[in-house]
């Protein structure tokens with residue numbers, strides 16, 4: 001078992017996604033303020049939301065406390081639409097989860113570089129994969145806590161010089177995740193991929209629409225009251241894009257030095273540049289460079305020239321890069337306005353300007 005730092009990746013391109021690597025000392029730690037002795041991060045965003053609600057503006061309800069069953073998995077989802085309620089077993093298991101996390105840490109996982117080891121429960125999806133170089137749970141099966149723990153225990157331990165990664169989109173917006181991950185491995189590194197929250201919402205909606213063509217239009221779902229222009233921020237497709245709000249929860253536990261933000265927009269135009277920053281953040285040699293990518297015009301995305309485990313180039317799957325439906329420009333404008341203050345807060349918190357307001361003017 002190694003004591004390398006942990007890694008969690010959250011992807012905000014459509015949903016939120018994540019990769020986690022863990023190892024290192026487990027400690028029952030409190031919030032960041034308790035570790036550093038610094039004043040806790042002021043929850044600006046929450047304060048701002050309260051002020052808005054008081055003045056009759058778009059109300060942003062507290063996050064639904066649904067079904068997170070562990071720091072490393074959740075029954076909640078990141079996609080829009082109605083999520084299934086967690087089953088009773090999942091709910092009953094909540095209190096045992098932290099110890100589950102310790103098991104996970106013990107069992108976590110290094111694998112030969114080519115072997116993918118993951119315990120992922122894609123939120124909002126019927127499928128899941130728990131694998132140790134191969135699937136041991138089939139897609140479509142219900143992932144119970146027992147199955148998850150069994151799967152975890154089959155995973156090999158992390159060896160010196162290896163990084164274990166886990167990707168779960170919904171952790172970023174799951175209330176208890178920061179605390180649980182922190183108490184499991186406070187040196188976990190977090191990677192968050194973000195894109196313009198308006199585009200993210202449309203992508204999220206497009207994904208749901210592809211599975212449930214009967215859902216109302218984006219324009220209908222986006223408003224509580226369209227005549228009054230009141231946004232429905234309880235719609236998960238919109239709520240997830242309030243990045244500052246979610247980040248605030250993480251900053252209560254993790255210093256910014258342990259969080260890396262990837263621009264989803266830059267990832268398309270300059271994948272090697274974004275990957276260079278990721279490799280630096282992880283303390284890795286810059287092995288993935290420009291020469292590994294080519295731009296596939298048909299797909300509209302960069303593809304990998306030739307992954308190690310295959311002789312063919314590898315592009316994003318068919319569920320990525322779907323054509324988005326045309327959304328009423330007034331609705332887009334309204335959403336840009338809605339997100340603007342939250343985006344500004346997010347830029348300030350991260351020290352990075354993602355320039356989403358420029359897209360608004362295009």
Ligand SMILES: Nc1ncnc2c1ncn2[C@@H]1O[C@H](COP(=O)(O)OS(=O)(=O)O)[C@@H](OP(=O)(O)O)[C@H]1O
Pocket residue numbers: 011012013014015016017169203204206264267268301316319320321322
């Ligand atoms: N590597 C890379 N670079 C740039 N953009 C990417 C990448 N991978 C995924 N995407 C875009 O992200 C959207 C899907 O997000 P997720 O991969 O999180 O989807 S999912 O929820 O896990 O299915 C989806 O957005 P849309 O195509 O706009 O719908 C993907 O195209």
